[in-house]
Amino acid sequence: MNGMALGGSNLIYIVITVGTMLISRWVGSMLQKRFAEYSQRPIQMSGAEVASRMLADEGVNDVQIISTSGQLTDHYNPLKKTVNLSESVYSQRNVAAAAVAAHECGHAVQHARAYGALKLRSALVPIVSLSSKFLNIVLMVGLGLAAYGNTTVLLIGVILFATTTLFSIITLPVEFDASNRALAWIDQSRIMGDLDHDKAKNALFWAAMTYTVAAIASIGQLLYFIMRLMAARR
Numbered sequence: 001m002n003g004m005a006l007g008g009s010n011l012i013y014i015v016i017t018v019g020t021m022l023i024s025r026w027v028g029s030m031l032q033k034r035f036a037e038y039s040q041r042p043i044q045m046s047g048a049e050v051a052s053r054m055l056a057d058e059g060v061n062d063v064q065i066i067s068t069s070g071q072l073t074d075h076y077n078p079l080k081k082t083v084n085l086s087e088s089v090y091s092q093r094n095v096a097a098a099a100v101a102a103h104e105c106g107h108a109v110q111h112a113r114a115y116g117a118l119k120l121r122s123a124l125v126p127i128v129s130l131s132s133k134f135l136n137i138v139l140m141v142g143l144g145l146a147a148y149g150n151t152t153v154l155l156i157g158v159i160l161f162a163t164t165t166l167f168s169i170i171t172l173p174v175e176f177d178a179s180n181r182a183l184a185w186i187d188q189s190r191i192m193g194d195l196d197h198d199k200a201k202n203a204l205f206w207a208a209m210t211y212t213v214a215a216i217a218s219i220g221q222l223l224y225f226i227m228r229l230m231a232a233r234r
Contacts, residue, residue, distance in 0.1 A: 020217035038096040047101035076107035099200035106178030146232035168215040
């Protein structure tokens with residue numbers, strides 16, 4: 001491999017990694033700031049009550065709402081059909097809790113409506129889980145062997161990394177659509193005023209940005225490994 005080309009690709013990797021890390025930290029701090037602020041905006045319904053009402057209004061009657069320990073552990077489980085809300089979101093009555101609860105119910109509605117992107121993401125979960133177990137070791141071995149002209153292992157590593165990148169990309173429409181469904185229902189149900197509706201929208205925007213940054217980082221790193229693979233094959 002040409003030393004100058006290798007140095008250039010390594011520089012690109014460093015720029016991508018450091019840049020996305022800094023952006024991710026900034027987005028994370030903005031997310032925490034907004035949720036802390038909007039947690040001080042009281043409404044009449046708890047997160048659990050918001051979830052129950054949204055599911056009922058959307059005609060989704062086979063999903064259970066449960067409380068789970070920890071922070072930022074809120075998620076929808078399509079296998080068990082459960083909306084899992086962290087303890088604070090489940091019990092608290094504020095804009096932030098309502099936004100999170102409605103968002104997770106948005107995923108339940110996606111499941112009930114057979115939303116294509118969610119089905120594809122769910123199908124990729126076992127593949128991505130398997131890829132993630134071996135990805136780092138395969139890439140390290142592949143980069144080492146590529147220095148001696150053997151690029152087969154590195155190619156396998158690139159393919160494994162591509163599956164995780166595809167998963168990150170597919171996650172974006174799933175998350176944005178869930179937020180759109182949540183906000184549409186919040187607007188229709190009038191569980192909060194227009195000002196609080198805008199705050200809920202802002203909170204969900206910053207939450208979605210964390211997925212966006214992760215996808216961009218994954219794409220950038222994938223391009224780096226593709227460059228290393230192509231350079232090794234010259």
